[in-house]
Structure formats: C-alpha cells, structure tokens
Amino acid sequence: KDGVEIYRDIDSDKDKIADQMRWFNTGGTRWGVDTNKDGVIDYWKVISPEEVSEEIVLAMATRDPNRFTRVALTADEAKALQCGPEMTQKLDTLIKQQQQAFQQAVQAIPLSGGAQWGQFSALRPATIPSGTSGSTKDMTIYYDAITLINDGDSAVHIQLGSMVKIGDVWKVVDAPSVYGSGKTPAISPGQTGATSDTTNPDIQKKIDEIQKLEKDLAAAAKADRAPIYDRIIILRLEVASLFANGKDMASRDKWLRDLADFTYAAVTVDGYAAGLEKLKTMSQGLKGGGNHDVAAYMQYRAIETAYFTAQSAPDSRPETVYADRIHNLEQLVKDFPNTTTAAQVQLELVGEYEMSNQLEDAKKMAQAVMSGYPNSAMAEKAAGFLRRIDSVGKAFPFQGTSATGSTINLNQYAGKIVLLYFWATWADPTGEQATAVKRYQALYEREGLSIIGVNLDESADDMQAYVTKYATKWPNIHEPGGLESRPAVYCGVNMPPFFILIDKEGKVVNNHLLLPEDADRAVFSLTRGE
Numbered sequence: 174k175d176g177v178e179i180y181r182d183i184d185s186d187k188d189k190i191a192d193q194m195r196w197f198n199t200g201g202t203r204w205g206v207d208t209n210k211d212g213v214i215d216y217w218k219v220i221s222p223e224e225v226s227e228e229i230v231l232a233m234a235t236r237d238p239n240r241f242t243r244v245a246l247t248a249d250e251a252k253a254l255q256c257g258p259e260m261t262q263k264l265d266t267l268i269k270q271q272q273q274a275f276q277q278a279v280q281a282i283p284l285s286g287g288a289q290w291g292q293f294s295a296l297r298p299a300t301i302p303s304g305t306s307g308s309t310k311d312m313t314i315y316y317d318a319i320t321l322i323n324d325g326d327s328a329v330h331i332q333l334g335s336m337v338k339i340g341d342v343w344k345v346v347d348a349p350s351v352y353g354s355g356k357t358p359a360i361s362p363g364q365t366g367a368t369s370d371t372t373n374p375d376i377q378k379k380i381d382e383i384q385k386l387e388k389d390l391a392a393a394a395k396a397d398r399a400p401i402y403d404r405i406i407i408l409r410l411e412v413a414s415l416f417a418n419g420k421d422m423a424s425r426d427k428w429l430r431d432l433a434d435f436t437y438a439a440v441t442v443d444g445y446a447a448g449l450e451k452l453k454t455m456s457q458g459l460k461g462g463g464n465h466d467v468a469a470y471m472q473y474r475a476i477e478t479a480y481f482t483a484q485s486a487p488d489s490r491p492e493t494v495y496a497d498r499i500h501n502l503e504q505l506v507k508d509f510p511n512t513t514t515a516a517q518v519q520l521e522l523v524g525e526y527e528m529s530n531q532l533e534d535a536k537k538m539a540q541a542v543m544s545g546y547p548n549s550a551m552a553e554k555a556a557g558f559l560r561r562i563d564s565v566g567k568a569f570p571f572q573g574t575s576a577t578g579s580t581i582n583l584n585q586y587a588g589k590i591v592l593l594y595f596w597a598t599w600a601d602p603t604g605e606q607a608t609a610v611k612r613y614q615a616l617y618e619r620e621g622l623s624i625i626g627v628n629l630d631e632s633a634d635d636m637q638a639y640v641t642k643y644a645t646k647w648p649n650i651h652e653p654g655g656l657e658s659r660p661a662v663y664c665g666v667n668m669p670p671f672f673i674l675i676d677k678e679g680k681v682v683n684n685h686l687l688l689p690e691d692a693d694r695a696v697f698s699l700t701r702g703e
Contacts, residue, residue, distance in 0.1 A: 174199065174637055175577050193218070199576045199633040204341075216243060219341040223632065226320040226333055227290035229349055233279055233331075234288040234324075241275045246337060246344040254337065257307030260360070267347050267359055274348030281351055282331055284324050291321035291328070291599045292631050292655070298338075313338040317358040320349075323602045335360035352438075376415050383408050395443060402445045406436065410455075429459070429467045433474040440478050449478045460508075469509035473518060476501045499525060516542055516551045523558055524667050527685065532562060539665075550657070558665030561673070564681040569673070573650030573660045576633040581625060581650050588677050589623045590699060592692060594647070595661065595671040597629040598639040606670055607643040609689035613696060614647065620700040621677060623647075629669050631655040674699065 179200030182191035194205045194214060202221050205214035220228075225244045232240035251264040267274075295318040303311050318333040330352035336343050337360075346359040383405055390401045409432045416425035436452050439445035452475035459468035476498065483494040502518050502525075509515045519542045526535035535558070542555040571593070572582035583591060594610060601607060614624050626649035628636045633651050640649065652658045656667065664673065672686035674695050682699055686692045 177577050199637060201634060214243065217342050220244065220343060222295070222315060222318065222336055222343040223293040225336065225343050225345060226293045226318065229333065229345065230288060230290040230320060230322050233282060233349065234284045234286055236279055238272055238275050241348070242271070244345060245271050246346050250339050250344060253339065254312055255308055255310040256301070256312050257305070260306060263359065264346060271348060278348045278350060282329065282349065284322065284329070288322050288324040291323045294319045294321070314360055316360060319352060321599065323599055326603065328599065334358045373415060373419065376412055379408050379412050379415070398443055399445060399447065402439050403447065406432065406451060409435070426464070426467050430470055433471045437474045437478050441481050449475060449482060452478055465509055466512050466514070469505065469512040469514035472505050472509065473514050476505065511545065516546045516549070520551055520554055523555065527562070536562065553662050554665060557662050560663070561665045561684050564684050566680055568679050569675060569681050571663070573627060574652055575649060576636065576651040581648055583675065583679065586623050587679065588621070590617070590621050590677055590696065591675040592622065592624045592696065593627060593673040593675070594624055595627045595629060595664070595666045595669045597655070597669045598635045599630070600669040604643045606689055607645055609693070611645060613693045617696050617700060622696060626650065627660050629655050629658065629661055
C-alpha cells in the first residue's frame with residue numbers, strides 16, 4: 174500500500190502452503206498462525222489491544238464465534254497468568270461462559286454486516302505486581318476497555334471489559350456488552366488487590382453484592398431498576414469509604430469517579446430519575462470533605478446529566494438548554510479552581526466560545542489554562558489554539574508526517590493556495606465530506622488550490638481504507654494520537670471536520686472553517702480576490 178509492504182504470507186516449513194500471516198508497517202502488528210493450513214488463522218502469535226478490539230467488532234458483525242474465541246482468554250492462559258486462586262477461579266468461570274456470552278452480546282448489540290471498527294479507548298494499562306492476592310507473576314492488564322463502531326449512520330459504543338497481556342498477545346477476559354449497561358469489568362482495582370486494603374473481606378463482600386445486583390439490573394424490567402440503582406450507589410460509596418479508612422486514597426478516588434460515570438450512564442441509558450440529584454449531592458459532600466478533585470468531576474457529570482435530561486424534555490428550548498450548560502461549566506471553573514477537571518472544562522469552553530464567535534473570551538480562557546497548568550498537555554492544546562486564532566495575515570509554519578514516513582511541509586507549496594483539511598473516518602462514515610472536498614478540489618485546481626489532509630484517526634489502516642474507498646487524491650498527514658496527535662495539538666483543533674485556508678504567499682486567510690461548504694465559500698472568495 175503506497176509502495177510500502179504491509180502484509181506477507183509465510184511458508185515456514187517450505188511446503189509451498191502459507192502457514193503464517195503477518196501484517197506490519199502501516200498494516201499493524203498482527204501475526205497469525207494457520208496450523209492446519211486451511212486458510213483460516215488458528216491463533217495469534219502477536220496482536221495489539223487495538224487489533225483485538227477490531228477482531229471482536231468483525232466477529233460480531235459476521236456472527237462468527239470462532240473469530241471471537243481467537244482473541245478470548247483460554248483456560249491454559251488463565252493458569253499461566255498465575256494470578257492467585259480466587260482470580261483464577263473467576264476467570265475459569267468466565268471462560269466456560271464465553272461462547273454463550275458472545276451469542277448474547279450479538280443479540281443485544283445487533284450490527285450490520287458492514288459495521289466497521291472505529292476506535293479503541295482505555296485508560297493506561299496497569300501492571301499488577303507479583304504477590305498481589307496470591308499471584309506469583311506480574312500481570313499487565315487494561316481494567317476496562319471500550320470500542321467505537323461505525324455502523325452506517327450510527328456510532329455504537331461497546332464495552333470490551335478487562336484485557337490481559339500474554340506475551341506478545343492481548344486477550345479479552347469476557348464477551349462484549351452494551352456500553353453503559355452497568356456491567357462490572359471482570360478485573361477491577363478492587364478485585365486485583367492492587368494495595369493491601371483491597372484484600373479487606375468487607376470490601377470483597379460489598380463487591381460481590383454489587384456484582385450480583387448488576388446481574389439483577391440486567392434482568393429487571395426498565396421500570397423496576399431504580400431501587401437496584403439506589404442500592405448499588407450506596408454500596409459503591411461504602412466501598413470508597415472503606416478504601417479511605419485503609420488510607421488508599423487512589424482506589425477511593427477511582428471508585429468515586431467510576432461511580433460518577435455509572436450514575437451518568439444510569440440516567441442517560443435507563444432514565445434513572447434520581448441520578449442527577451445524587452450526583453449533585455455527592456459532589457457537594459466531597460467538596461465539603463476537601464476532596465475537590467473528585468468533587469469537580471462529580472459536578473461535571475452532573476452538568477452533562479442535566480444537559481442530557483433537559484434536551485430530552487418535551488418542551489425543550491435548545492438555545493436555553495445550551496446557555497444553561499455553558500453557565501454551569503463556567504460556574505464549575507469558579508467553584509473548583511486548580512483541579513484537573515476545571516482545566517479540562519476550560520479547554521472545552523475555549524472551543525465553545527470559538528464556535529459562538531466569542532473569540533476574546535476564548536483567548537482569555539486559553540491563557541488561563543496556560544498560566545494555571547504550565548507544562549501540561551492541556552497547556553499545549555491551549556497554546557495551539559492561540560497560535561491558530563492569532564494566525565490570520567501571518568505565515569503559518571506547519572508540517573507533518575505521512576503514514577509512510579514522508580514529510581509534508583507547507584513550504585513545499587509556495588505559490589499555491591493551500592487548504593489544510595482536518596478529518597477522520599469516524600466523522601464522515603458515509604463519505605459525504607470526502608465527496609464535497611473532492612468536488613471543489615477539481616473546481617479550484619486551475620486556480621492553484623492544493624489540499625493537505627490531516628487525518629485524526631487512531632489507526633492509519635482506517636485512513637488508508639477510507640482513502641481507497643472514496644478515491645481521495647490529496648496527500649495526508651497521519652501521526653499517532655488521533656485528536657491528541659501533534660498536528661491537532663499544534664493547531665488547536667479539537668474536532669473534525671476543520672479547515673484552515675492559506676494564500677499563495679503562505680499567509681493564513683481563514684483559520685476557522687467548520688464545514689466543507691464554509692471552505693468552499695472561502696476558497697471562492699480568495700480566488701476571486703474578494
């Protein structure tokens with residue numbers, strides 16, 4: 174692909190039949206083995222967590238349980254983890270239920286045959302050290318992973334749950350589930366005993382009760398779920414309190430943040446009416462107790478819950494609902510200064526102010542992030558916004574790396590009109606943006622227009638598949654990180670599509686074009702000297 178080898182069949186025993194299949198370069202890291210040489214991979218020798226999530230999406234879309242089994246933990250692998258008797262027994266139980274659980278997932282999450290993997294999302298992996306809860310080896314895991322699926326016009330999130338690393342292979346522990354269903358991951362910080370307090374029998378007893386209630390929740394009619402949610406929230410608070418008593422504040426805060434996410438999902442997915450007030454009450458209680466970091470996060474979830482609820486009301490007025498949300502976010506920044514959540518909200522407000530053309534307010538907020546959180550990733554994003562927003566009439570030094578490793582530099586386009594087009598496959602699943610951009614690429618090519626794509630997908634494979642499908646002709650920058658990639662941060666771009674127009678002298682003409690039709694009008698005006 175693009176002159177670079179991305180896939181190879183391997184005939185390791187020289188019998189002229191391929192028995193290994195290997196992807197590399199922009200094709201990924203997968204390395205499969207076909208032991209009986211029937212053209213179907215029997216097991217993976219190497220596979221990343223992102224590629225595991227893609228395999229699961231394909232397995233669900235094609236109703237192929239064998240494809241799922243190849244990336245699911247086996248009984249032998251569970252023993253090899255040496256993760257202690259209790260966890261090993263739990264894993265064995267889940268492994269025995271894998272096929273049934275997969276079939277249930279396929280029914281609960283109906284995907285079309287054309288569904289495509291979109292994105293893998295998880296917090297940083299964790300290493301559970303040897304000696305934890307009877308383990309005799311280190312174990313590297315993702316506690317809870319999520320995947321985005323593009324299915325026609327729909328974006329579907331599924332919860333993959335816990336993933337473990339076996340050598341060069343990642344495996345899922347359980348079958349996928351509906352995101353927001355409240356299902357507890359098979360492995361959680363409280364279960365692995367990451368600190369001494371997690372072996373507390375009182376904590377484990379409450380975790381067991383929570384897991385039982387979550388099963389009851391899934392089986393109950395929607396109208397009957399509120400009391401179950403009430404009890405789960407109480408138990409989660411009690412677990413957090415027990416961690417605090419054991420001086421394990423990191424686990425306490427993790428449980429409280431997870432509780433905020435759980436309550437938000439209960440409201441937005443199940444219509445749990447009491448959830449909003451519970452979030453507000455918990456936030457105020459945490460603030461009064463001095464835990465401002467988690468209180469701020471709890472309050473943020475309350476704001477998002479209120480926004481969702483207000484939007485869903487029959488007499489909803491969008492302008493008022495949106496204004497209330499912005500006011501509440503601004504109040505959060507005032508109420509919880511110097512917290513990570515406040516900084517993230519400030520960055521969010523920068524984007525909201527820009528969208529509503531409140532540029533001076535956006536600049537002040539970006540400067541507040543830079544001064545309040547220097548040397549942070551958030552400060553870099555704020556600096557990128559200021560760099561872009563102050564760029565009109567100035568030269569814009571910008572370059573990036575393509576998926577094949579070549580450098581694309583604006584200096585190479587001297588004397589050309591350049592349109593920087595920030596895009597992602599998940600933001601244009603039907604190719605409408607690609608069709609529009611191709612149209613005015615052809616229309617203005619004689620006027621000296623060149624388009625440089627800046628792809629914000631996590632996977633270069635997704636970008637390449639899209640480029641092939643929609644036959645786009647412009648060069649594309651692709652660097653790791655998606656929305657957090659260096660080009661996106663440098664330009665202060667938070668969401669595709671987004672366009673920056675640069676004239677033949679290399680100076681920025683327009684740095685805030687949100688839609689293809691906006692870019693079309695801007696290019697037309699520039700070429701006509703308007």
